Amino acid sequence: MEVTKRNLVLTFGTPAKTEELITISSPAETLSGTQVKEAMTKALGSGAIGENVQANSIVGAKYVIQQVDAIDLDEA
Numbered sequence: 001m002e003v004t005k006r007n008l009v010l011t012f013g014t015p016a017k018t019e020e021l022i023t024i025s026s027p028a029e030t031l032s033g034t035q036v037k038e039a040m041t042k043a044l045g046s047g048a049i050g051e052n053v054q055a056n057s058i059v060g061a062k063y064v065i066q067q068v069d070a071i072d073l074d075e076a
Contacts, residue, residue, distance in 0.1 A: 005066045010040055012055035020055045027063075036061045 008027040012020045022043070040058050049055035 001070045003068045003070075005068065007064045007066075008036070008061065009064050010036070010043075010061050011059040012040070012044060012049050013057040013059045014050055014053040014055050016053045018053065019059060020050050022049070023064075033061075 006026060006029075008024040008031070010022040010024070012022075014020060037058065040061065043049055044055060044058060047054060
């Protein structure tokens with residue numbers, strides 16, 4: 001059985017030169033770059049991004065697509 005997973009990974013920068021990642025599982029496939037950037041800007045403005053150091057910049061966004069193929073262990 002083959003399964004394809006699609007995630008949207010948002011990357012934010014911190015003053016400490018580290019990165020904070022947010023992964024969104026199964027995002028809408030119709031999102032434009034402008035929509036993603038607007039959402040990232042709002043998230044950054046909320047002050048909620050960053051575990052140890054608050055994020056202060058947008059680094060980028062990317063789709064990560066993973067294909068998983070199960071192995072049939074009963075196959076001769």
